[in-house]
Amino acid sequence: MKIATYNVNGVNGRLPVLLRWLQESQPDIVCLQELKAPDEKFPLSPIEELGYQAIWHGQKSWNGVAILSRVGTIQETRRGLPGAPEDSHSRYIEAAVGGILIGGLYLPNGNPKPGPKFDYKLRWMERLIEHAGELIGSGLPVMLAGDFNVMPTERDVYKPERWLDDALFAPEARAAYFRLLEQGWTDALRHLHPDETIYTFWDYFRNAFARDAGLRIDHLLLSPPLAKRLRRAEVDSHVRGWEKTSDHAPVWVELAPERKTRR
């Protein structure tokens, strides 16, 4: 089973690129971020025509997350993280699909730092850690996939020294990310490629993609039952070179089939 995450940066402006990538890559389950569209403007029909069901949590202009599946019903289990009913950003959607529980997330950017946006990022991460602890504690096969807006280590930034004061590389944000991992999550891409330079985002500025001046900020985290099934993890970086493309590339994992328990 192939499961992907893709920050599309506008699901309607990006529709031709999204559809082209879906047809080419044939993922079974996809988490999308930055829909930048209200619920009523989600382009369901063309996605359905490619054989996908979908659930989504939109928002006018900003944020917005979705889960697509071509492996059966998407049973939504949650939208929005617990712990802050006043939080109006559409940044988290969770569902049972294809025998796994998957949380699709768009973690706040947090710039400028310091400031209220950075405070919001850190609070959001605390809520994520709290909820993720319950998910992993369930013992179920769980995945957290999305745009985490955190480069975990210096290896994940083209020029670490330029990002020291940035919310995406701030010590507090990186520490929170590692506290999350320490619950027992496996960072799929880094686990299978421990020494490679791998990016998932390249700025639109300064010809960043051609210079490979990128960041690794889109992650797929696997709970122990899923980590055992991990076979491949890759970035479809060529998609970043397409016309009218997102500044992120799709990232995906391939999981071995679930081992049937004998009885």
Next chain:
DNA sequence: ATGCCTAATGCAATTAGA
């Protein structure tokens, strides 16, 4: 320190992204 580029909104210029 700022703009570089891009999307959405809505029709100019602002906000946000990372």
